[in-house]
Amino acid sequence: MKKARWMKGMTGVLLASVALAGCQSGGQEKAVVTPDAKAGEAGKAANANGKILDKQIEVSVYMRPRPESVESNELLWMKPISEKTNVNFKWLKAPADANDYIEKFNLTLAGGTLPDLMEAPPDLLNKGGENGVFEPLNKLIDQNMPNFKKLIEQNPAVLKDIKSDDGNIYFFPQISAVKTINLQIFRQDWLDNLGLKAPKTTEEMYQVLKAFKEKDPNGNGKNDEIPFTTRSKIKGLLPFIEPFGVSFEEDFYVDNGQVKYTYTDPRLKAALEYTAMLYKEGLIDKEYITNDQKIWESRFTNEVSGATFDSFPRIEALEKLVGKANPKVNLTGLTPLQGPTGIAPYTKSQQNLIKNGFGISSKSKFKAEIAKVQDWFYSPEGQLAMNFGKLGETYTMDNNEPKYTDLVMKDKNNSPLIKMYELGHREFAYQWDIRYENAMVTPKLAQIRDSITPFIKPKYPVALSFKQQERDVLNSKFTEITTYKDEMLNKFIIGSEPISKFDDYVKQIDKMGIDAVVKIQQASYDRYAKR
Template structure:
């Protein structure tokens, strides 16, 4: 399928963007100069707006759009909830949500099964790679003409932000999905009991040796004060990725399967530096400083570790500082949760690759949908100044107010006794459709303490391997066969090394086995895709 005239016209802008940005070791991710667009209320002059009808509705008649998207355990999928109802009323769109799993792996499996079934919903959420794959195979509709003809707000965002276009454009020149556009980069960090630290007379750890001593003190010096040796110093609900802060100080990251070194794509899990990272992590595990059940912990068990005051540290998203503090406060009002900046280790300067990428997930339209134009118009409203306010802040007068031309959440969101503001928003019906996240969304939601923690991590973020690469079908066939097998083996062995059931003296044998399984063929494909990405 040929590019539309509009998409061709922006190609030059993409090339210029790449040339100005340059290539950095560790992967070409989000352009550091790129910023997600903000919806400035009261300052909409000169900005495009979707064509509205006489009654102010986006569409002139009511329609029902079926949607397959990740649910939130805290949210009920309903068109009548406080957050969703104004959106439904404005767009004239009633959403029919198909049942979907919350677990990421289960969701991807159900996504693929839905595609294989042939009967698709109108809209489907997934990662850019999965949506591009579907688009290139004719499952999802190319959006170029729809954007050109019916989406002035989204079109302007792409014209003003070449980095966004670069990340959503497939190698065949088409756009197959509407993106969720991030506003900030900080996401995960070590969260810990500051009150435990103070009780034991310890300082905030800055190095791998210091975090070892802190966790050892949490284990041996009874910080919960119950007279029992029952502490599990560090826990996680994020399985192997939850151990990231103990690995990155050695120069490798569980955040990326691949990384770029002087323009060459390499595989993270055969990097020689990984052996030392695993040795340190295995030491923590063997001494009982890391939760023995980190592989199987779910949300409830993770929460119980803190509500029962047996754990004093975890690795999670920064809003969970407030969330965990409120949970623990029910048992201990004196709790004080805090967050750490990345640890110094043998690799040199502290860093992290745990970040919110410029493009999160996306939504694609089924090529068989009879509502393509209507969905495009609805989606364009999501990207409009008015729509962004609705998606980010909810209903004016109830979930937010305007003060000095800035949105501010009401007490309904901010002062719930049992929920953090973010969880309360989900409870009220907030859904993460494709729109531009507004930095004011977080600035209004997080208290000063949380904002300070978030911003303290930002300078340490290092670009990671792009998540928006596109692959040709023969390349996908190789990845589906060889890399799937390699990943299964890698996951098994990494956990065995950490848990001590496999000695690290066999690390070199593990690397040789991955070589035999065909990692060179996988790297060749990744290199080709990465090179194409740079030329978009």
């Protein structure tokens, strides 16, 4: 009965939770410092046989897959991890789409037969723990996880973001190393072809996209350009919205300690008006709402699009794709735009300190064993294995610094990140290593990535937790509000609703109960601030 009541209240609050997404999140705390490790250094938890566990066990895992990889213990990246831990990981089939993944996650919980480990956003794992679905980890950490215990003692920001309101820890976190993630990506060669400079303001952006549309930057003599495209639906239009002072990266924001709702902010009206103008003039992909990754890639490989908004490693991935047909392609990343009202350039698109996490089923037979294995993931040796793979094949050590081999760095068809996934890299709960980022990216990408860091502003915390009665309100009101909001934003952008109706839209959201939702968010935010 308790579980059933909890499941009833889960759907609505998901809309305020961080989405599952590999390589995506946003934090305001500094990155965790990674301890040095020597190649081949034995983990303290290892047994006499060099393995973490005495006997082999099979651990069932529900986690989001990567389209570039298959789930296998025999792939080059995973095999030494499986052998070292003495664990045969049984990968359960899961959807790649974030929304579908969460839906199946909820259905799995409702079914009652749970895998040993499940990946989800922190709020879902905390609420599952509070309702007895996931095991409290406090004692397991004290008894079996010296590496992780040391990590959270040295980094209180991590502990704050993983601790539930009831004081327990219910999940092992994925811990980010850098902040920068998504940025504007442009065809520098198109800019050069037209004698244009990279846009720095919303007006310059309009003029550049207009030139892409009208002046044949791809040089094929046809008026076939779709200047800006995206695979991220409305979130992919973020660079046109943030210059006006609001961000699609957060449903709520904090102003002098007060929680407010992003999508009724008066500044959003001007942002939507600007974006609708770009759409009306054909400067934004007409299919932005439905584009999947294949269509998005085809916009570039067919050389009809010259700009997008995506993760910085995609710069190199797109260059390789387009480069098969046009070796002169040159992509770059741009800093955020200056808005028309004097707002300083900024972005809230960033990696969270805590990305997602993994909870242990309260019914698992291997709780202590999983804790020991997980602790190895956070150890110096484990971090090398998770971040860099197999010594001698996917990385080498140079002056005690890991360096990826040509197998990862020089694949002619894939960027290093995509190649890592292809080799079996899985995003378990461990600590992302800044050396992983630095070793993976070219000097060009590192410079572009670091150019965004000064523009990042903290966003609304994703590690909030809610009481059951609060979830009931969120489920009854916020789900409906969010559905209506999403529908109306797209209508404003594509022009099926005039911007003049924005005030009516705000009144409708008020009628739907946004004040009650904001009150709950305020209470949760205040609890989070006191952790």
